Structure formats: C-alpha cells, structure tokens
Amino acid sequence: MNTEVLTEKARHIRGDIVKMLYTAQSGHPGGSLSCVEILLSLYYRVANVDAQNPKMENRDRIVLSKGHACPALYAVLADKGYFPRSDLWRLRQIDSHLQGHPDNTKTPGVDVNTGSLGQGMSVAMGIAIAARHQKAQYRVFTIIGDGETQEGLIWEAAMAAAHYKLDNFTVILDYNGLQIDGSNDEVMGIRDIVKKFEAFGFECYKVDGHDVDAITEVLQKPVVGRPKFVCCLTAKGRGVSFMEDKFGWHGKAPAEIEYLDAMKELGIDIND
Amino acid sequence: MIKRQSLRVAYGDALVELGRKNERLVVLDADLAHATMTNTFAAEFPDRFFNFGIAEANMVCAAAGFAHAGLLPFFSTFALFGAGRGYEMIRNSISYIQLNVKFGLSHSGLSVGEDGGSHQSFEDISLMRGLPGMTIFVPCDPYETRKAVFAAAEINGPVYIRVGRPIVDTITAPDTPFIPGKANVMREGEDVCIMATGLMISYALAAAEQLAAQNIRAAVVNFHTIKPIDAECVLNMANRCGGVVTVEEHSIIGGLGSAVAEVMAGNTGAKLRRIGIQDKFGKSGKPQDLFNEYGLTSDNIVYECMELCSAHERR
Numbered sequence: 001m002n003t004e005v006l007t008e009k010a011r012h013i014r015g016d017i018v019k020m021l022y023t024a025q026s027g028h029p030g031g032s033l034s035c036v037e038i039l040l041s042l043y044y045r046v047a048n049v050d051a052q053n054p055k056m057e058n059r060d061r062i063v064l065s066k067g068h069a070c071p072a073l074y075a076v077l078a079d080k081g082y083f084p085r086s087d088l089w090r091l092r093q094i095d096s097h098l099q100g101h102p103d104n105t106k107t108p109g110v111d112v113n114t115g116s117l118g119q120g121m122s123v124a125m126g127i128a129i130a131a132r133h134q135k136a137q138y139r140v141f142t143i144i145g146d147g148e149t150q151e152g153l154i155w156e157a158a159m160a161a162a163h164y165k166l167d168n169f170t171v172i173l174d175y176n177g178l179q180i181d182g183s184n185d186e187v188m189g190i191r192d193i194v195k196k197f198e199a200f201g202f203e204c205y206k207v208d209g210h211d212v213d214a215i216t217e218v219l220q221k222p223v224v225g226r227p228k229f230v231c232c233l234t235a236k237g238r239g240v241s242f243m244e245d246k247f248g249w250h251g252k253a254p255a256e257i258e259y260l261d262a263m264k265e266l267g268i269d270i271n272d
Numbered sequence: 273m274i275k276r277q278s279l280r281v282a283y284g285d286a287l288v289e290l291g292r293k294n295e296r297l298v299v300l301d302a303d304l305a306h307a308t309m310t311n312t313f314a315a316e317f318p319d320r321f322f323n324f325g326i327a328e329a330n331m332v333c334a335a336a337g338f339a340h341a342g343l344l345p346f347f348s349t350f351a352l353f354g355a356g357r358g359y360e361m362i363r364n365s366i367s368y369i370q371l372n373v374k375f376g377l378s379h380s381g382l383s384v385g386e387d388g389g390s391h392q393s394f395e396d397i398s399l400m401r402g403l404p405g406m407t408i409f410v411p412c413d414p415y416e417t418r419k420a421v422f423a424a425a426e427i428n429g430p431v432y433i434r435v436g437r438p439i440v441d442t443i444t445a446p447d448t449p450f451i452p453g454k455a456n457v458m459r460e461g462e463d464v465c466i467m468a469t470g471l472m473i474s475y476a477l478a479a480a481e482q483l484a485a486q487n488i489r490a491a492v493v494n495f496h497t498i499k500p501i502d503a504e505c506v507l508n509m510a511n512r513c514g515g516v517v518t519v520e521e522h523s524i525i526g527g528l529g530s531a532v533a534e535v536m537a538g539n540t541g542a543k544l545r546r547i548g549i550q551d552k553f554g555k556s557g558k559p560q561d562l563f564n565e566y567g568l569t570s571d572n573i574v575y576e577c578m579e580l581c582s583a584h585e586r587r
Contacts, residue, residue, distance in 0.1 A: 061340075104340075105369045112340060116364040122330050123365055126337020129322065133298070134341065153361075156330035163325075 001044045006212045009044070009079065010036050014239040015268030016075035016088055022259035024092040027100070030236040030249040032072040034176040034209070035143060038232055039064075039076045041215040042141055042172075051081040054108045060138050061127050063112045065120025066145035066174060067101040068251070074098050074107070082109035118151030120144070121171060125157045128169035128227075141219075143172045147179030150188045155200070161227040162201030170219065170228040171202070174209060176236035178247040194231050202229035209234035240265060274414045274442050279435035280378040282414035284309030286421035287346060287376070291317050294425065296344040300335055302328050308348040308378045328353045332361035339371040344425065347373060351380035351434060355396035362430070367403040370429045375400075376421065381521035382549065382566055383436045383471060385559040392554035398526020400432045401499050407431040407452060408498040410520075410528075412473040413442045416496055419450035427452065436471050436521070438559055443474055444494075455502040457509075461491035464577045465509040468519040469495045469528045472547075472568065476519050479573035490577055501531040510542035515580035517545045519573055524548040543583065545576045 001009075013036050021027040043049060047060040064073050071091060078085040083097070090096035097106040101115025112127070114120035124142035131138055148154060161169050173193065181187045190196075198204045205218040209232025218230050236250070237243030240262040254262060263270050274282075291297045291313055298320045305311040305323065314321035324331040328349055338345040347354065354377040355362070366373045377396065384392045400406050407427055409420040417435055424431040448456065458473070459480050468476035473494050480490040491509055495502065510516050516536070518529040529546030536544055549566055563569060 103369065112336075113365070113369050116360060118329075119333050119336075119361055119365045122333030122361075123337045123340065125330075126334035127341050128337070129334065130298075130338045130341030130343050133319070133343070136341075153329050153333070156327040157333070159327070160324060160330055160334065 003213055006040055006044060009040055011239070011266055012268065013040065013072065013075045013079065015263060015266045015272070016078070017071045018240065018254060018259060018262045018266070019270070020071045020075065020088050020091045021253045023089045025253045026092050027071055027253060028068040028251045029243055029254065030178065030246070031066060031069040031145060031174065031176065033238045033240065033243065034234040034236050035069050035072050035174040036238070037210045037212050038143055038172055038174060038215060039072055041212050041219060043076050043080055045216045046219045047141065048138065051109065054082055058136060058138050061111045061124065061140045063114065063120045063124035063140065063142040064102055065114050065124065065142050066117070066148055067114030067120060070102045073102065073110070077107070077109040080109070117145070117148040118153030122153050122157040125161045125166065125169060128161070128166045129164050131168055132166070139168045139170065141170045141172060143174055146173060146175045146177060146184050146190060146193070147187070149173070149190050149193060158197060158200040158202070165225050166227045167223045167225055170230065171197070172230045172232060174234050175231050176234045178236045178245065178250065180247065180250045182247050194229070197229040202227050204229045204231065206231045206233065210238060276439050276441055277414040278437060278439045279411060279414060279417045280309045280437060282417035283376050283378065283421060283433070283435050284312040286418040287313045288316055290421060290425055291320065294344060296342065297346065297425070298322065298338055298343050299346045299348060300324060300331050302326055302331050302349045302353065304349050308376070310348045328357045329361050332358040333365050335373045336365040336371055339373050345373050347375045349377060350391065350393070351377040351396040352391060352393035355399050355432065356393060359399050363403055366430050367406055370405050372428055374424045374431045374433065376433045376435065378435045379437050380434045381436055381471070382554055382562045382568065383438045383521060383559045385562060386556050388556035389554040394523040394549045394554065395526065396434060397498055397522050401526060401531065405429055406499060408434070409496055410434045410470040410498055411496055412470055412494060413440055413444055415442060415444045415446055415448065416450060420496065423450060423452050434470065438471070440471060441474060443477065450496065453497050453500045453502055455505040456494040456496065457491060458494050459490070459492040461489035462513060463489045464515045464517065464580050465491040465493060465513040466517050466519060466573060466577065467493045467495055467506070467509070467528065467532055469498060471521050472519040475568065475570045476573060478570040479577065482570060482574045483577055488577065488581055495528055498528055498531055501535060503535045506532050506535040507540055510536055510540045513542065515543045517547060517573060517576045517580065520548040521568060522548055523551065525551060543580055545580060547572060547576060
C-alpha cells in the first residue's frame with residue numbers, strides 16, 4: 001500500500017481513536033495516537049495476516065504489549081475488516097467484545113491478551129520460541145511502551161530472546177517519552193534504551209515512528225541469529241495538538257468540546 | 273510396585289511417560305531441573321525441554337506463549353517461586369483466558385525443612401484457588417502424582433499440581449480411581465470425618481487407627497482435588513459424622529480447610545476444625561521436627577477428633 005494512502009489511513013484511524021474514547025468517556029488517547037503508524041506499517045505492509053481468516057495457522061503474530069493503546073489496534077483491525085467499524089463505538093461497554101485491554105478470546109484479530117505491562121512481550125517471546133520449535137515460518141512482533149521498559153519482566157524476556165537466538169522475534173518500542181506521572185526521565189529514567197537492548201544481544205534500529213516508510217524498511221530487514229529491536233521515536237497524542245507531548249492525556253477521555261476540536265483538527269466529519 | 277518415592281521423582285517420571293505419548297508436551301524449568309526432577313525429561317527429550325534461568329515471571333509468560341502456539345507446556349519450579357512470584361503472570365497471561373498450561377510445582381509446604389521459611393510455601397493453594405477456572409491437584413503418593421499429571425493433560429485449561437519434596441510411602445494402588453473433583457473415601461466411619469490432602473493423608477490414616485483403639489470410628493477422605501472441591505462428599509460426610517477435621521500441609525487460610533468451610537457454611541449443622549499452618553511463617557528444621565512443632569501430627573488429629581466427638585456427646 002503506497003505511502004499516500006497509508007498516511008491518509010493514519011488520519012482516519014486517529015479520528016476513530018478520538019471518537020471511540022469520546023464515546024466511551026474512558027480510555028488512553030496519548031499512547032494510542034503515538035503508535036498508529038507502527039500498527040499501520042505492520043498490518044498493511046509487513047505482517048502476513050488475513051482479516052478473513054484471523055486464526056490462519058501461519059499468520060504473523062502481533063502482540064500489543066502496551067495493551068492500553070488498544071483503541072489504535074481496534075481501529076486498525078476494524079479498518080482491515082476483522083469486525084464492523086460500528087463496533088468501535090461500543091469500546092469498553094458492558095456488551096462489547098472490545099475490552100478496555102485486549103482479549104484474544106473476545107476480539108477477532110487479537111493474538112494475545114495484554115494490559116498488565118511487561119507480560120505481552122514475554123508471551124510474544126514464548127510464541128517465537130514455540131514457532132521455531134514447531135518449525136513454523138511465521139514471525140512474532142510485539143509493541144512495547146517506554147514506561148513499560150521499567151518492568152523487570154521486559155529484561156527477563158529480552159535476555160531469553162537473545163539466549164534462544166530468536167531471529168523470528170521483533171520488539172518495537174513506541175518511544176514517546178511520557179508515562180502517566182510525567183516524563184520517563186522524571187518518573188524512572190530509562191537512559192539509553194537502544195544501548196540496553198544492544199547489550200542484551202538485539203540487532204537495533206532507531207527510526208521516526210511516524211514515518212511509515214522508515215518503519216517498514218527496518219521491519220523488513222532480515223536478521224540472522226538474533227532478535228530485532230526497533231526504537232520508534234514518536235509523539236504522545238500525535239495528531240491532536242492539544243494532546244501532543246502532554247502526559248496528562250495518557251488516560252483521559254476528551255470532553256465534548258475537546259472532541260469536536262480534535263476532529264476538526266484531524267479534518268474528520270464526526271458523522272463519518 | 274513402588275513402595276516409597278519422592279513425589280517430585282514420580283512427577284519427573286510421569287512427564288517422561290506422558291512425553292512419549294504426546295509430542296506436543298514441552299517442559300519449562302527455572303534452573304531447578306535437578307530439584308524438580310524435570311531433568312529426567314530433559315535427558316530423554318532435550319529439544320522439548322526449555323530452561324529459562326532464574327526468571328520465573330518470564331517463564332510463566334513463555335509458557336503462555338507456548339500454549340498460544342498449540343504446545344502443551346508443563347511449568348516446573350518450587351511452589352513459592354511459581355505460584356508466589358509468578359502469581360500475577362499466571363492470573364493475567366494464563367488463567368484470565370483459560371490457557372492450557374500445567375503447573376507442576378514442587379517443594380511446597382513445611383516439608384521443605386532446612387531451607388526455612390523463605391522457601392516454605394503455605395499460601396500457594398490459596399493463591400491458585402482464587403483464580404477462576406484453575407484446577408488444583410494435591411497428590412498424596414507416587415501413584416496419585418502420576419495420575420494427576422495424566423489427568424492434567426486431559427483437562428483443557430490451567431492446572432496446578434502441588435508436590436512435596438520428601439520421600440513418602442505409597443498408600444494408594446495403581447488402580448485406585450483418580451477422578452478430578454471427586455474425593456476418595458479411604459476409610460469409612462460414622463463418628464467423625466478427617467478430610468485430608470497430600471502428605472497429610474498418611475497421618476490421617478494413622479490417626480484413624482489410633483481413634484479406632486478408643487472406639488471412635490473416624491472416616492478418612494482424600495481430597496486430591498482442592499478445586500473444584502467435591503462439595504457433595506463434604507456435605508454427605510459432614511452430615512453423616514456430625515464433625516469434620518481438615519488436615520493440610522498449608523495455611524488454614526485459603527487451602528483445603530477454607531474450601532471445606534465454604535461448602536459447609538449454611539449447609540450443615542456439623543462442626544469443623546482445621547489443622548494446618550495456623551497463620552504463621554515457617555522456619556528451618558528437620559521436616560519431622562517442624563511437623564511436630566506446627567501440629568501436623570497424627571496425635572494432633574486424634575486430639576481434635578476427640579474434642580469434636582466429646583462436644584457432640586455433650587450436646
């Protein structure tokens with residue numbers, strides 16, 4: 001899919017995210033808006049997936065370890081055709097399959113339930129070992145958050161991924177620099193995160209996390225004998241200026257006026 | 273015919289036997305394969321054995337990943353590090369979506385002995401019992417351990433098998449039924465019912481012998497499954513005997529005693545006494561000395577049964 005179409009998709013996905021959160025009056029806008037291009041690159045260019053056959057045996061697995069960003073994942077899955085787009089407006093409601101954090105037993109297209117930080121990457125690592133054990137050809141991608149790297153489990157999983165030489169395993173960091181209580185540096189500095197993954201034995205890349213071509217290029221690079229780490233430099237709340245780079249928008253739903261402003265800025269008709 | 277064996281050895285042997293039949297079976301350990309006895313499996317199936325080092329949280333999630341990919345993972349380490357340290361990973365990555373992961377955790381309870389309180393897990397059943405859909409087996413001897421492993425493989429969902437370290441006598445037979453959720457009456461009696469689990473079954477049987485010498489007919493029921501608890505058996509025996517004594521090598525909070533109390537509450541007039549660890553941590557010592565100090569003895573079971581019977585007569 002060409003860059004222009006994908007960029008246009010990103011704008012619509014952001015509109016869907018804002019509308020979902022406004023409708024639900026609950027959820028996490030900042031980290032959802034920051035990982036839109038990562039998800040689009042994966043679902044439309046890199047990963048071997050089929051919306052008509054969500055459980056396809058040899059599909060690439062995509063694990064959103066930063067599960068609170070699931071509005072972005074749900075919007076992309078709906079756009080791909082895993083379920084009707086109208087389902088999005090039932091996010092977090094009592095009769096909805098779209099849970100507050102991803103649940104693979106409820107939502108078509110979700111491979112692993114996540115939400116408790118650190119666990120998604122670790123489960124994804126386990127799937128990658130299993131895939132190799134079974135001589136399956138699929139790859140496993142996981143998207144983690146920067147605050148999430150404060151979890152010790154991330155480093156246990158990183159150690160094991162390198163130990164088992166998982167070249168079918170890619171960790172993508174949505175590095176927006178902010179978490180609930182403030183910047184990473186204020187809350188718990190993660191220092192040079194790329195060097196850390198390098199030291200653990202990953203092949204590391206750093207890209208503009210809002211540039212679908214740059215993301216696609218590094219995700220498609222083959223690696224041999226070691227896992228891959230892609231640090232995507234992103235902006236929290238990307239696309240909605242009053243949310244951008246504001247940690248206060250980590251887990252807050254927009255009020256009506258904010259919703260209307262955001263949709264106007266994104267150029268999306270609220271009845272669309 | 274096995275006369276005496278450690279349950280961890282029986283566990284390791286059962287994995288090998290099951291592994292020969294089911295090639296989806298894989299075993300995970302956290303640098304304790306020589307203690308949990310999964311090393312016998314590793315020796316026969318090196319490509320189906322995965323060591324995750326001293327990183328139990330990651331191993332829980334890795335097991336989840338294996339199950340997502342369609343393998344049948346058996347997760348082994350000490351009870352404290354699996355159920356304790358791994359608790360929230362077990363809850364969210366496995367139990368929450370009813371993934372098909374089996375936990376065979378050893379070195380549970382007071383019988384860990386010399387390693388002391390930091391390694392003696394009295395809370396693991398309590399932690400696992402709070403998880404919806406978790407099946408919990410506590411085998412009492414080598415034959416039951418083997419049956420628990422095979423039964424776990426037949427269940428589609430998470431199963432916790434709790435085994436201890438000591439060498440114990442065989443008290444069941446190869447053909448004794450092992451039906452998940454169905455307690456086994458090992459000795460009939462009408463005056464009082466001893467409901468026990470795991471290593472405490474042999475103490476319960478010894479206590480029943482002592483009671484018989486004093487003309488008290490004590491029933492002994494083996495609760496090899498703590499969850500789902502055999503509620504029908506609990507109520508039948510409670511109503512028949514009028515008094516129940518539970519016995520477990522675990523805290524009386526959250527284990528067999530609690531499970532039985534929950535069934536009895538509001539459903540029977542029978543009285544209940546619970547023998548187990550009385551809301552305390554453990555300490556170093558020889559297992560038998562610790563059992564004596566913490567009241568896990570046949571004498572203590574006899575005492576509690578007689579107290580119940582005399583209260584019954586006074587009534």
